[in-house]
Amino acid sequence: MKLILKFFTAIAGIILASSLPLLITGWLVGEWRWRAYFDSISSTLQELWPLGDIAFFNNRIQQPVPLFPNIFEYIVYSLEILFLALVAAVTVSLILTVITMLLSEKARERVKMALYFLESIPDLLIIMLAQLTVVLVYKQTGFLISKIAAIGDDRIYWLPVLCLAILPTIQLYRLAMLTFQEEERQMYVDLARALGFSKVYIILVHMFRNAIISVFFQSKKTMWFLLSNLFVLELMFNLPGIMLFLSDNMYPLGFLVAVFSFFLPMFFLYSFGEWYFVRRLRGKEAV
Amino acid sequence: MWKQPYFVIGFSIIAFFLIGSFVYEWIWGNIPRQVYYIMEGGRAVEGAPISPNWQFPLGSDQYGYDMLGKLMLGAKYTILAALAVGALRMLIAVPLGYILGTYLDKHRKWISSLADSMHYIPLTLFAAFVLTPVLWMPQEGFTTTIWERIGVQVVIMALLTVPIVAILIANEAALLRDKEYILAAKTLGAGRFRIIRKHLYPQMREKIAVLYGQQVMETFIVFAHLGLLNLFLGGTKISYDPMFGDPPMSISYEWAGLFGSTFRYLQGAPWLPLAPVLFIALTIFAVSLMMEGYLRSKNPTAKKRRKAAVKDPVVEWNREQLREAMVKLKERSPEK
Numbered sequence: 001m002k003l004i005l006k007f008f009t010a011i012a013g014i015i016l017a018s019s020l021p022l023l024i025t026g027w028l029v030g031e032w033r034w035r036a037y038f039d040s041i042s043s044t045l046q047e048l049w050p051l052g053d054i055a056f057f058n059n060r061i062q063q064p065v066p067l068f069p070n071i072f073e074y075i076v077y078s079l080e081i082l083f084l085a086l087v088a089a090v091t092v093s094l095i096l097t098v099i100t101m102l103l104s105e106k107a108r109e110r111v112k113m114a115l116y117f118l119e120s121i122p123d124l125l126i127i128m129l130a131q132l133t134v135v136l137v138y139k140q141t142g143f144l145i146s147k148i149a150a151i152g153d154d155r156i157y158w159l160p161v162l163c164l165a166i167l168p169t170i171q172l173y174r175l176a177m178l179t180f181q182e183e184e185r186q187m188y189v190d191l192a193r194a195l196g197f198s199k200v201y202i203i204l205v206h207m208f209r210n211a212i213i214s215v216f217f218q219s220k221k222t223m224w225f226l227l228s229n230l231f232v233l234e235l236m237f238n239l240p241g242i243m244l245f246l247s248d249n250m251y252p253l254g255f256l257v258a259v260f261s262f263f264l265p266m267f268f269l270y271s272f273g274e275w276y277f278v279r280r281l282r283g284k285e286a287v
Numbered sequence: 288m289w290k291q292p293y294f295v296i297g298f299s300i301i302a303f304f305l306i307g308s309f310v311y312e313w314i315w316g317n318i319p320r321q322v323y324y325i326m327e328g329g330r331a332v333e334g335a336p337i338s339p340n341w342q343f344p345l346g347s348d349q350y351g352y353d354m355l356g357k358l359m360l361g362a363k364y365t366i367l368a369a370l371a372v373g374a375l376r377m378l379i380a381v382p383l384g385y386i387l388g389t390y391l392d393k394h395r396k397w398i399s400s401l402a403d404s405m406h407y408i409p410l411t412l413f414a415a416f417v418l419t420p421v422l423w424m425p426q427e428g429f430t431t432t433i434w435e436r437i438g439v440q441v442v443i444m445a446l447l448t449v450p451i452v453a454i455l456i457a458n459e460a461a462l463l464r465d466k467e468y469i470l471a472a473k474t475l476g477a478g479r480f481r482i483i484r485k486h487l488y489p490q491m492r493e494k495i496a497v498l499y500g501q502q503v504m505e506t507f508i509v510f511a512h513l514g515l516l517n518l519f520l521g522g523t524k525i526s527y528d529p530m531f532g533d534p535p536m537s538i539s540y541e542w543a544g545l546f547g548s549t550f551r552y553l554q555g556a557p558w559l560p561l562a563p564v565l566f567i568a569l570t571i572f573a574v575s576l577m578m579e580g581y582l583r584s585k586n587p588t589a590k591k592r593r594k595a596a597v598k599d600p601v602v603e604w605n606r607e608q609l610r611e612a613m614v615k616l617k618e619r620s621p622e623k
């Protein structure tokens with residue numbers, strides 16, 4: 001029930017945001033254009049129905065095309081890249097965390113420090129360096145690691161996924177390190193150690209499942225960041241994804257459609273995760 | 288704070304950019320030097336864009352303007368705007384967060400779930416969408432001045448994430464409010480405002496400072512992303528000439544514009560887009576250095592531990608005594 005309410009407030013928020021530029025244009029000349037704002041919202045909502053009639057402008061073939069089912073290609077491609085990068089980032093960062101937790105206290109502090117400063121690298125720099133490296137390698141050896149731009153309906157995967165995954169990996173790595181270190185101070189870890197369990201066993205079996213919950217609840221910011229990065233990535237690699245579609249269609253309806261297309265999967269992912277972890281936490285308390 | 292090397296290094300990088308920017312303009316004027324080609328032994332060896340060399344450390348752009356000069360001239364716009372966005376955002380979000388955390392605590396839950404839904408809209412996208420009418424030059428030219436546009440952009444960008452920051456502070460304040468000493472203060476008759484001013488704020492000062500640093504870093508990134516979309520700080524100049532239209536240009540030499548208008552040249556002249564992004568990266572790095580230095584000056588545990596590790600004269604003396612006793616014991620034992 002609460003979830004449904006949350007879902008609808010989020011949708012209402014996005015709809016209200018979709019016509020915001022009109023209000024801002026009004027502020028620039030010093031008027032409050034509430035009327036135009038609400039007119040724009042209602043006309044956008046009217047346009048939304050029936051869904052089959054929506055058309056948008058495709059920059060690649062230079063003519064309007066119906067929204068459905070063409071949009072699904074864009075959405076699927078974007079989501080594929082997003083989730084591949086997410087899975088890669090989560091896996092790599094957790095593996096690295098477990099390995100780092102086995103090191104000495106001093107080494108851990110050094111790793112944390114390095115991660116802190118690595119976090120400040122802008123995503124643009126990573127993408128540009130990756131593209132330059134690929135071209136350089138190609139020029140030197142004649143071996144093309146990956147295409148650096150998509151032309152037409154080309155699909156390139158692993159280089160964009162790599163570029164997208166690097167920064168979230170660093171962020172999640174640091175986050176997981178902090179959480180695991182917090183967890184290490186708990187009593188049950190001392191108890192397990194006293195009982196003679198090995199360090200690896202304690203980390204993998206006992207600490208892992210407690211820390212992962214806390215990491216999940218703190219990872220929302222990383223996801224937010226990941227979405228912004230996806231946007232830039234699609235522009236830089238010229239990927240035919242939903243963000244590129246949006247940058248061609250910067251008006252309320254386009255904004256609404258594009259935001260919804262990744263809001264829905266993300267929302268369900270997070271709600272499911274929250275529901276699952278909260279249930280597990282409650283279950284533990286009851287026992 | 289000023290004894291922390293991290294803080295001092297970070298601060299001097301930013302100070303160098305800012306002061307350098309104003310000094311550059313004061314000495315050489317606000318147009319960087321322009322060279323169309325380089326002569327060597329009587330003939331032109333390289334035309335604009337010139338690759339980096341000793342005379343032009345960062346090369347020159349496609350019109351022959353010195354990149355380093357452009358970057359130095361632009362530093363003040365980008366850095367001051369980012370600092371202003373962060374400051375304005377904190378100025379609005381901190382009081383709002385405290386009010387939410389104390390006076391409106393009953394409503395905190397649903398407001399926070401509303402603000403939470405913002406996490407599904409990418410910040411860059413939202414900023415680009417909202418700022419387009421402000422920054423994109425209309426057909427008949429701008430009706431606003433550059434400073435007005437910069438002001439409007441700063442205000443809008445500050446407002447965009449106010450809800451998220453305010454909720455963060457509100458949650459933090461609500462956590463602190465359950466502590467015993469606040470309860471004690473309440474029992475002694477302290478009002479809500481006094482609790483905020485005397486108890487919550489001093490406790491959270493460090494957190495707020497770090498949050499400010501994070502906001503500034505985030506703002507730099509968003510500026511760069513907006514540059515990619517041809518939305519530059521202070522407006523994008525567009526030539527509507529159908530025949531000889533120039534590409535979209537930044538009105539000042541701010542970094543987002545320098546990057547955004549040249550990133551298509553990445554393969555041909557990589558120094559053009561790389562230099563501004565490197566400068567942005569360096570500034571972000573400087574901010575994170577300052578944050579780390581500030582934190583270290585506030586809780587010097589790291590320092591204390593190192594001091595403890597330094598050899599203590601008493602311990603040393605004890606060890607010496609022990610060693611002597613051991614030696615004596617050893618000397619004595621064969622006699623027995």
